[in-house]
Every structure is written in structure tokens, then in C-alpha cells.
Amino acid sequence: LYQKIQLKNLIRFFDFCLCGCCWALRPRYKRLVDNIFPEDPEDGLVKANMEKLTFFALSAPEKLDRIAAYLLERLTRDLNRHRYGYVCIAMEALEQLLLACHCQSINLLVESFLSTLRLLLEADKPHLHILATNSFVKFANIEEDTPSYHRSYDFFVSRFSEMCHSEHDDPGTQNKIRVSGIRGLQGVVRKTVDNELQVNIWEPRHMEQIVPALLVNLEQHTPNDRSFLHFFETEKQPKQTEVCFRELLGRAAYGHINNAIRPVLMHLDSHSLWEGRGFAVRCFQIIMYSIQSQHSHLVIQQLLGHLDANSRSPASVRAGIVEVLSEAAVIEATGSVGPTVLEVFNTLLRQLRQSVDYQLTGYYDNAGKHKTTSSKEETLQDAVIRTIGSFANTLPVYQRSEVMLFIMGKIPVPGIYPALGSPNAGFEGSRMIQVMLLKSLLQVSERYESSNLLTALPSSFLEPLLSFTLMEDPEIRLLVLSILTSLIDRRHNAARLSGATASAAFDVSSLELKEDRSSRQDILFVRKHAQRLYRHVFLACKEESSSHSHYQQLFILLAVLSVELANEEVMVDLIRLVLALQELASSNQEPLTPLNRCGVHAVCAAALGVMSQLGPPSPVQQHVAQVIERRRKDAPHLLPENIFCDSHSLPDGELKVDQEFLFVQWKICEGLTASSYSSQCERFNTPYTPQLTDEDRLAKRKSVGDVVSLQMEMDPQSPETPQVPIDQSINQSINQSIYTSSHVMEEERRKRLEVVERFQTAPFEEIAAHCGSRASLLQSKLDQVFDLIIRPPPSPSGQSPPRSTPLYEMKFPDLCVY
Numbered sequence: 001l002y003q004k005i006q007l008k009n010l011i012r013f014f015d016f017c018l019c020g021c022c023w024a025l026r027p028r029y030k031r032l033v034d035n036i037f038p039e040d041p042e043d044g045l046v047k048a049n050m051e052k053l054t055f056f057a058l059s060a061p062e063k064l065d066r067i068a069a070y071l072l073e074r075l076t077r078d079l080n081r082h083r084y085g086y087v088c089i090a091m092e093a094l095e096q097l098l099l100a101c102h103c104q105s106i107n108l109l110v111e112s113f114l115s116t117l118r119l120l121l122e123a124d125k126p127h128l129h130i131l132a133t134n135s136f137v138k139f140a141n142i143e144e145d146t147p148s149y150h151r152s153y154d155f156f157v158s159r160f161s162e163m164c165h166s167e168h169d170d171p172g173t174q175n176k177i178r179v180s181g182i183r184g185l186q187g188v189v190r191k192t193v194d195n196e197l198q199v200n201i202w203e204p205r206h207m208e209q210i211v212p213a214l215l216v217n218l219e220q221h222t223p224n225d226r227s228f229l230h231f232f233e234t235e236k237q238p239k240q241t242e243v244c245f246r247e248l249l250g251r252a253a254y255g256h257i258n259n260a261i262r263p264v265l266m267h268l269d270s271h272s273l274w275e276g277r278g279f280a281v282r283c284f285q286i287i288m289y290s291i292q293s294q295h296s297h298l299v300i301q302q303l304l305g306h307l308d309a310n311s312r313s314p315a316s317v318r319a320g321i322v323e324v325l326s327e328a329a330v331i332e333a334t335g336s337v338g339p340t341v342l343e344v345f346n347t348l349l350r351q352l353r354q355s356v357d358y359q360l361t362g363y364y365d366n367a368g369k370h371k372t373t374s375s376k377e378e379t380l381q382d383a384v385i386r387t388i389g390s391f392a393n394t395l396p397v398y399q400r401s402e403v404m405l406f407i408m409g410k411i412p413v414p415g416i417y418p419a420l421g422s423p424n425a426g427f428e429g430s431r432m433i434q435v436m437l438l439k440s441l442l443q444v445s446e447r448y449e450s451s452n453l454l455t456a457l458p459s460s461f462l463e464p465l466l467s468f469t470l471m472e473d474p475e476i477r478l479l480v481l482s483i484l485t486s487l488i489d490r491r492h493n494a495a496r497l498s499g500a501t502a503s504a505a506f507d508v509s510s511l512e513l514k515e516d517r518s519s520r521q522d523i524l525f526v527r528k529h530a531q532r533l534y535r536h537v538f539l540a541c542k543e544e545s546s547s548h549s550h551y552q553q554l555f556i557l558l559a560v561l562s563v564e565l566a567n568e569e570v571m572v573d574l575i576r577l578v579l580a581l582q583e584l585a586s587s588n589q590e591p592l593t594p595l596n597r598c599g600v601h602a603v604c605a606a607a608l609g610v611m612s613q614l615g616p617p618s619p620v621q622q623h624v625a626q627v628i629e630r631r632r633k634d635a636p637h638l639l640p641e642n643i644f645c646d647s648h649s650l651p652d653g654e655l656k657v658d659q660e661f662l663f664v665q666w667k668i669c670e671g672l673t674a675s676s677y678s679s680q681c682e683r684f685n686t687p688y689t690p691q692l693t694d695e696d697r698l699a700k701r702k703s704v705g706d707v708v709s710l711q712m713e714m715d716p717q718s719p720e721t722p723q724v725p726i727d728q729s730i731n732q733s734i735n736q737s738i739y740t741s742s743h744v745m746e747e748e749r750r751k752r753l754e755v756v757e758r759f760q761t762a763p764f765e766e767i768a769a770h771c772g773s774r775a776s777l778l779q780s781k782l783d784q785v786f787d788l789i790i791r792p793p794p795s796p797s798g799q800s801p802p803r804s805t806p807l808y809e810m811k812f813p814d815l816c817v818y
């Protein structure tokens with residue numbers, strides 16, 4: 001036993017001697033590293049020894065890799081032994097060395113540093129995760145002079161993204177881990193995004209991890225614990241996330257936008273976040289404000305493509321995407337639409353068409369398995385219409401004109417434009433699409449500002465638009481009147497007039513009047529399109545289905561025309577039109593209801609009340625004021641304050657209007673005589689009579705017999721008709737104009753009905769033969785006329801030489817034809 005004890009003591013002595021000698025023989029960098037660790041880890045890093053180690057590292061930079069490797073060895077040993085105090089000291093030493101070594105040899109230190117961080121992030125201790133993240137953030141803020149070609153951050157992207165999804169039991173610890181993960185991702189972005197020689201952070205595999213991790217933390221959470229510290233940590237999380245998300249998007253180049261936006265769309269789809277206008281709108285607001293302005297149209301294209309991909313999704317999802325589109329267009333008002341302008345509107349109009357189909361069928365899929373409701377589809381339709389207006393506001397004036405023409409070309413008009421929608425939609429589907437597209441057109445036109453009416457209302461746009469004023473649907477007519485008013489109203493007087501229709505005695509001083517003379521473009525517009533506008537206003541007043549809203553809009557349109565195109569010629573034509581409307585309302589030949597007649601009289605009173613203050617002399621204004629005052633006393637149902645409202649009062653029985661309540665043409669003409677309007681008095685004395693055109697007949701869908709009957713009335717005389725002397729024909733024409741008895745009118749009406757009945761009931765062969773005979777008769781008459789025209793002059797000998805070829809059949813060179 002004694003020998004055994006002596007042997008153990010001898011072994012201990014030799015061990016002590018050996019260790020002492022070996023420690024003295026160890027490399028200097030190891031001794032310097034060991035000296036920075038205190039006996040008690042709570043004392044922290046030995047600063048004096050750390051300064052010696054730093055000086056040694058700067059003096060011998062080739063030793064950096066060995067110093068880092070030895071620190072990693074010690075940290076690994078301490079981590080395995082759960083000596084976390086020494087782990088923190090080792091990390092602090094690595095950070096100080098990293099910050100001090102700003103030289104080309106820093107790459108020798110970085111590999112061991114990143115390996116150390118991997119060890120800490122792979123541990124199961126949250127405080128070590130936070131420690132590693134803080135160290136990585138400090139490293140990310142260091143600007144390196146030389147790039148590293150073999151450095152990889154894939155592990156850190158994956159680990160930091162995982163930390164952002166932490167579900168720790170303690171809410172406070174969970175928030176700290178998530179905030180650390182967000183800061184770590186921010187550090188990865190800063191370290192890699194500006195260095196093309198390092199890992200490409202914009203690859204889809206990295207974006208599919210980073211972006212969802214940020215979006216999860218961007219959502220607002222309601223804290224359960226109302227303590228100040230917990231509330232502060234909870235509020236810090238989404239703010240830090242937003243900062244990181246903005247920084248990521250702000251560094252995105254042109255080719256990286258799609259990779260960054262696609263994970264956002266996938267996240268919103270998978271978590272059903274499109275419904276409502278909360279989180280999805282906020283996400284894309286951050287995106288649109290963060291990315292470079294010249295790249296905004298790429299986001300819009302991504303959203304449009306995603307909208308098409310979700311065409312079979314519920315209406316709430318489609319409405320959410322459309323709301324996001326609307327907000328995105330408002331934010332970026334200069335470049336959000338991009339080069340494919342019409343494609344944007346084509347996609348939105350296609351969504352309107354599909355929504356109408358879904359509303360009629362009750363299902364939003366072809367299989368008929370998923371039901372939808374009219375209210376949901378109407379919500380979607382309103383969102384699409386608002387979005388169309390938002391996009392149109394971002395465009396210059398010339399592109400808005402193209403968009404209006406594009407939308408007009410999509411409106412189904414029987415016989416003019418092809419119908420939209422599915423074949424099963426029928427008439428109701430076409431009507432709904434017409435209403436939706438006209439509402440979209442109204443959204444575009446309300447903010448359309450152009451100083452030139454010829455460009456705002458070209459013939460290719462005005463003619464099909466005016467054809468809708470003759471449609472039987474009252475909603476369509478009202479929309480068309482609103483569109484016309486918004487495009488003509490360049491001084492925004494319509495809003496003032498709509499609020500002033502409670503009284504016929506409206507003071508025009510509240511309007512913004514035109515101070516200069518009419519421009520050349522306005523004069524050309526009047527000469528080209530004014531009569532067509534007047535005709536459609538006149539015909540619109542004859543519609544029996546018109547309501548008080550229609551008459552109010554007609555008055556606003558007339559008032560805007562008188563303000564925008566104010567000159568003597570236009571004013572006289574408008575007064576003639578108003579007097580013709582008054583005659584229409586007073587006549588018993590038109591089948592108008594009492595509301596229609598009172599509405600037209602109210603339009604005449606309100607329109608003349610405005611026009612009489614815009615240029616005509618005071619006698620005209622006095623006469624208009626007197627008639628309005630008499631109506632106010634004894635016939636208030638003829639004034640706009642009783643008609644342009646929901647609760648209008650009409651007299652019982654048949655409507656009778658005395659002459660004292662009507663505006664008198666000759667009194668107005670007398671008032672215009674002694675003024676600058678005297679040159680227009682001759683035109684003023686000619687009553688206004690609108691001329692029906694083929695466009696009007698097409699809009700009313702007249703029968704073929706009605707059209708042919710008009711042609712038959714112009715049938716030329718047959719060859720058997722005896723020639724009548726000139727004097728006798730003049731006498732007959734005078735007698736016929738005087739003789740206007742009811743018998744003659746009834747006979748003409750009977751003949752016209754016979755012609756209509758013949759063309760409606762006769763066989764096709766008989767009608768074709770009749771028309772063929774008329775054509776041959778016309779050809780023979782033309783031949784006779786040509787023979788008289790081309791008869792050669794007499795020759796001096798008295799004989800005209802024969803001509804083999806008629807003159808009108810000879811071919812002349814183009815240069816000889818004038």
C-alpha cells in the first residue's frame with residue numbers, strides 16, 4: 001500500500017513538471033489567447049491581455065487564421081461542457097479581432113468566425129442564437145476591401161428565416177428570437193446584395209425563404225401581456241421587419257423584382273390574406289414605396305398576371321387583388337402602368353366580363369361546383385371600375401384618349417360592335433356589360449382634362465357614344481349623358497350646377513366662365529359635331545322612361561355647352577333647341593307622360609335661366625325671369641325645384657300648360673334684335689327641326705319596312721306619267737301646299753301603311769323583282785341624261801361626226817382628270 005501511494009505521488013510530480021515545461025514551450029498566440037480568459041467567467045474578458053493579442057495579430061497578420069482556429073477550438077470545448085460564460089468571452093474576442101483587422105488578411109479570420117456562428121446557431125439555447133445574430137450583424141456592417149469567392153451564406157439564410165418563425169413558449173423570448181432572425185436576414189442582405197462575386201441572394205430558393213419570413217412578422221399581433229416591456233418588444237418586431245423589407249426591395253435591380261414579388265403573392269394566397277383590404281394593401285404599399293420608380297410597372301404586371309391566374313377564385317379574393325392594384329396605381333403615378341398600357345385595361349375589362357358571367361350563372365367555375373352571389377360579384381365589379389379610374393389618372397392626356405376609345409370598342413352594340421360575354425349570357429348579359437363598361441368610361445372621363453374638344457371627342461368616339469343616348473335602357477342613357485358632360489366640362493362647372501338645380505333663377509356668377517374668345521378648335525368642333533349633339537339631346541327628351549335624374553343631367557349638359565362654347569351662333573342654336581323642346585312638351589302628338597312633359601318644361605326653364613345671363617341683352621333676361629316668376633306662382637310643377645328631386649308633385653288629370661307659362665319666340669327675337677345677335681335673328685326665326693339619320697334608326701332598331709317606306713316616298717315618276725306644263729305644275733304645287741285637309745293626310749298615311757305591309761308580308765322574290773325594276777328604270781334615266789350631256793357640238797358643216805365610243809366610257813390619264 002505504501003509503495004502504491006508513493007507511485008501515485010511520483011506520477012503527479014512528473015505530470016506537474018511536464019505540464020509546466022510544455023506550457024512554456026507552447027506557441028505565443030496560444031498563450032496570448034489563453035491569457036484573455038479569466039479564472040471566473042463572470043469577470044469578463046481580460047482587456048489588457050486582449051490588447052496584447054490584438055497588437056500581436058496586427059503585427060503578424062499571417063497568424064490570424066491560427067488565432068481564429070484556436071479560439072474556435074476553445075469555444076467548441078467550452079460549448080460542449082456548457083461553460084457559456086467562456087463562450088461569450090470567446091465571441092467577444094473574435095468580434096474585437098474582426099473589427100481591428102481591416103486588411104487583406106481578414107478572410108483568414110472570417111472562415112473561423114462564421115464556423116463559430118454556425119456552432120452557436122445550431123445549439124438549442126435561445127440566448128446563444130441572439131449572441132450569434134448580434135455578432136453576425138457587426139460582421140455584416142464591415143466593408144471588406146477584397147471579395148471572397150468561396151464564402152457561402154446559405155446556412156445563415158436558412159437559419160435566420162427559421163428563427164423568424166419561432167414558436168417559443170415564452171412570448172417575450174419568442175419576440176426576441178424573431179427580432180434577431182430579422183436582423184440576421186438584414187445583415188445577410190447587406191453583406192451579399194452589393195457584391196456580385198458572392199452568393200446571389202436574389203435566387204428564387206433564397207427569396208422563398210426570406211420574403212415569407214418577413215411577411216409573417218409584418219402582420220400585426222395583439223399582445224396578451226400588457227406590460228410595458230412586452231408591448232415594446234411586440235411593437236418592435238413589425239417595425240424591424242418593415243425596415244428590413246424596405247431595404248431588401250430598395251436594393252432590388254430590374255431583373256430581381258419578379259423573384260422578390262412572386263413569394264409575396266404565394267404567401268398571400270397560402271394564408272388567404274387577399275380578402276379585405278388590410279394586410280395585402282399594406283404589403284404592396286411598402287413594395288411600391290420601396291422599389292425604384294422605373295421598376296413599378298413590373299409589380300403591376302405581376303399583379304395583373306396573378307389576377308388572371310385567380311380568375312376561378314372566389315369573388316372576395318379577386319376583389320382583394322383588384323383593390324391592391326388600385327392602391328398600387330395611386331402610389332406610383334408616373335411609371336406604374338409601363339409600356340403595355342392597353343394590356344392593363346384589357347385585363348381589367350376581361351375581369352368585368354367574367355364577373356358578369358359568374359353573376360348570371362351563380363357559379364365562378366365551369367364545373368358549377370362553387371357558388372357565388374350577386375352582392376359579391378357587384379363588389380368586385382365596383383372595385384374593378386375604381387381601379388380603371390385609378391390607372392387612367394396615372395396616364396397623360398393622349399393615352400387617356402386611347403383608353404377611352406379602347407373601352408368604347410369593347411362595349412357591345414347590336415349591329416355595330418360584337419357582343420362580349422359568354423353565348424349563354426343573352427340580352428341581360430350584354431346590358432350588364434354595357435353598364436359596367438360605361439361606368440368604367442365615366443371613371444376615366446371624370447378626370448380627363450383637355451383644352452381641345454376635338455381631341456376629347458373625336459368622331460370615332462362621339463358617334464358610338466351618342467348612339468347610346470337613344471337606347472331604351474334609362475341607366476345607359478344617364479351614364480352617357482354624364483360622360484358627355486364630364487368631357488365637355490373643362491372648367492368643372494357641372495358640380496356647381498348640380499348643386500344649384502333647386503331653383504331656376506340660378507346666378508351664373510358662381511360659375512367659372514370663359515373669358516377669352518372661342519378657339520379655332522372649338523369653332524371646328526361646333527361646325528362638325530354641334531348639330532349631332534343637339535339632335536341627340538332633342539331625341540333624349542322624348543324618351544318615356546326618363547326620370548328626374550335624366551332631366552337634371554340634360555339641363556347640366558345644356559348649361560355646360562352654353563358656358564364652354566359661348567358665342568352668338570352657339571347661343572342662338574341652343575335657344576332654338578330649348579324652344580323646340582318646349583314645343584315638344586306642349587304638343588299632343590308625342591306619347592309623353594305628365595312627368596316627361598313637366599321634366600322637359602323644367603329643363604327649358606333652367607337652361608334659359610342660365611343662357612339669358614351669358615350674353616343675350618337684358619330684355620331676353622327679363623322675359624325669361626317673368627315667365628319663371630309666373631310659373632313659380634301658378635305652375636310650380638313646371639320648374640326644376642319641383643322636378644329635379646325624388647319627391648316631385650304633379651297636377652292631377654291631364655297636364656295643361658297655358659300660354660302665359662311658355663317662353664315666347666318673338667319676344668326673345670325682339671330682345672336679340674338691338675344687339676350683337678341681330679345678325680343671327682334670321683336663323684333664330686327658323687324653328688329647330690332635328691333630322692333623323694340612319695344612326696338614329698339603327699339605335700331604335702327600326703323595322704326594314706320603315707326604312708323602305710322612306711325610300712318609296714322618293715320613288716321617281718314612271719315613264720307613263722304625262723308631262724305637266726311648268727305653269728300648271730306651279731299652280732298645282734301651290735294648291736297642294738294650301739290644301740292640307742285631314743282627308744289628304746289620312747290618304748298619305750294609308751298609302752304609307754300599305755307600303756310597309758307589302759314589304760313585311762310579300763315574298764322575297766316579289767320584293768326583289770320590284771327593286772330590280774326600279775334599278776333598271778333608274779339606269780335608263782341615267783343613260784338619257786348622259787346622252788344629253790355628251791352630245792358633241794355641231795360641226796361647221798352642220799353634220800356631227802359619228803362616235804363609236806361614248807365619251808363617259810373613255811379612259812383618261814389621271815393627270816387629265818380634275
